[in-house]
Amino acid sequence: MNLGRKNRESFWPSYVDIMTTLFAVMLILFAVSYARFKLKEGQLEMLVDEYKDIINVYSTVDSIDESQYYAYDSLYLKHTLTVSIAYQEKEYDISNKLLYDLTDKAKADEKRDSIAMAGKLVQNTIMHLENSEDIGKNIKFLVVIEGQSSKIPFNDNDWQNNETLSFLRAKFLKKFWTDPIEKGGCGLFQHTSENDINSKCEIIVAGSGEGGVPRYYFRGGSNPITLNPAEQKYSSILDVSKEDWQEWKSVEQHNQRFLINIIPIIGNIDVTKAKFNGIQQ
Numbered sequence: 001m002n003l004g005r006k007n008r009e010s011f012w013p014s015y016v017d018i019m020t021t022l023f024a025v026m027l028i029l030f031a032v033s034y035a036r037f038k039l040k041e042g043q044l045e046m047l048v049d050e051y052k053d054i055i056n057v058y059s060t061v062d063s064i065d066e067s068q069y070y071a072y073d074s075l076y077l078k079h080t081l082t083v084s085i086a087y088q089e090k091e092y093d094i095s096n097k098l099l100y101d102l103t104d105k106a107k108a109d110e111k112r113d114s115i116a117m118a119g120k121l122v123q124n125t126i127m128h129l130e131n132s133e134d135i136g137k138n139i140k141f142l143v144v145i146e147g148q149s150s151k152i153p154f155n156d157n158d159w160q161n162n163e164t165l166s167f168l169r170a171k172f173l174k175k176f177w178t179d180p181i182e183k184g185g186c187g188l189f190q191h192t193s194e195n196d197i198n199s200k201c202e203i204i205v206a207g208s209g210e211g212g213v214p215r216y217y218f219r220g221g222s223n224p225i226t227l228n229p230a231e232q233k234y235s236s237i238l239d240v241s242k243e244d245w246q247e248w249k250s251v252e253q254h255n256q257r258f259l260i261n262i263i264p265i266i267g268n269i270d271v272t273k274a275k276f277n278g279i280q281q
Contacts (some may be wrong), residue, residue, distance in 0.1 A: 002114040053139055057264040060129055069118035070260065078146075079215065081112045081258045090154055092168035094176045095184055101252075104200050112176070116186045119177040122260060123188045126201045129262075139264050140193075140200040145170045146259040147205075147210040151237055152251035167207025173258055174205050212259070218243065225251050 061079075065072045070079050074227020091097035094115065100108035126141060149162040149168030193202040214223050218240075219234035224247055226232065233239045240248050 013228055053254035054264060056132065057129060057139060057141075060125060061130070061262045064262075067118075067121055069114065076213050078259045079261055081115075081118055081260055083111060083118060083257075084254065085111065085115075085257055086155070086253045087169070089152075089254050090160075090165065093164055093172050095172070096168070101111075107173060115173070115176065116188075118260075119186055119188045120261070125262065126189075130200050140202065142202050142204050142261075142263040143189075143257075144204045144263060144264060145174055146207060146212060146261070146262040147171075147207045147216070148171070148255050148257055149207070149209050150249075150255045151210045152249055152252055153237065161209075163207060165207070166209045166212070167205065168259060169256070170205045170207055174203055178203075180263065208259075216251055216254040218244070218248045222226055225254065 038234065039142045060271070062072065064070045064079060069082055072079055085094075086099040088097050088102060094112065098108045098111055100111060107257055119180055122143060126143065127246050129139075129141060147166040147168070149166040150171070151162070154165060155161040175185065177186050177188045178190070179187070181187045189201070189203060191201070193199050193201045215229070216227060217229055218224055219226045220233045234248070
């Protein structure tokens with residue numbers, strides 16, 4: 001018998017079996033990989049949709065900076081109310097305790113009118129977000145009113161100091177915006193989570209005292225005001241000279257202001273996990 005021919009004849013069936021097995025393995029691997037890719041595709045599509053919602057929210061919020069009432073600080077990522085506000089010493093009620101209320105009532109009322117317009121702009125932004133069909137229903141919004149204070153000395157006790165003063169100023173700005181018109185307010189934000197369970201808006205009041213950022217700093221010279229802390233002339237109030245005191249104080253009064261942030265809140269992490277599990281099933 002020809003052993004070479006016998007070996008060749010037995011080789012081909014074995015080769016076919018091996019190739020069939022390899023093909024079956026590759027087919028199984030392809031099916032498993034395809035299923036996993038489709039799963040990941042579904043998860044990524046869901047995340048893309050949520051990402052688009054967030055982008056739509058921030059794009060809408062950023063539009064307030066196109067007005068004359070707000071400016072965006074790209075370093076600290078905050079929206080600053082650009083209306084210059086100065087209070088009477090140790091005061092916080094925006095309705096009658098602005099510095100101009102002592103000297104020029106018309107100018108003080110003009111400031112309040114500008115602050116009212118700034119509040120209407122925020123309210124309109126929130127209403128647009130709530131009614132937008134391009135934004136997911138699981139997104140709500142925090143409107144954070146952050147009050148700042150100057151470093152002009154005020155520290156009578158634990159309850160009367162620049163820290164609490166900044167909070168009270170923010171609180172009374174909210175009061176000015178939300179009080180009914182017949183009570184001297186603006187009648188804004190009548191539908192928030194405080195009084196309407198269907199509202200997506202919650203207003204938070206905060207005070208950052210002397211340490212909030214961004215801040216204005218005194219650097220002296222013909223242009224004495226700067227936003228760069230590295231350029232400030234005096235690192236401590238104790239170092240301020242008598243000659244510069246009034247000008248330093250004038251610069252510090254610019255820090256009697258507010259920062260407004262509209263922060264989107266996405267549904268909690270358990271909801272996202274539930275969606276992922278649903279896609280897996």
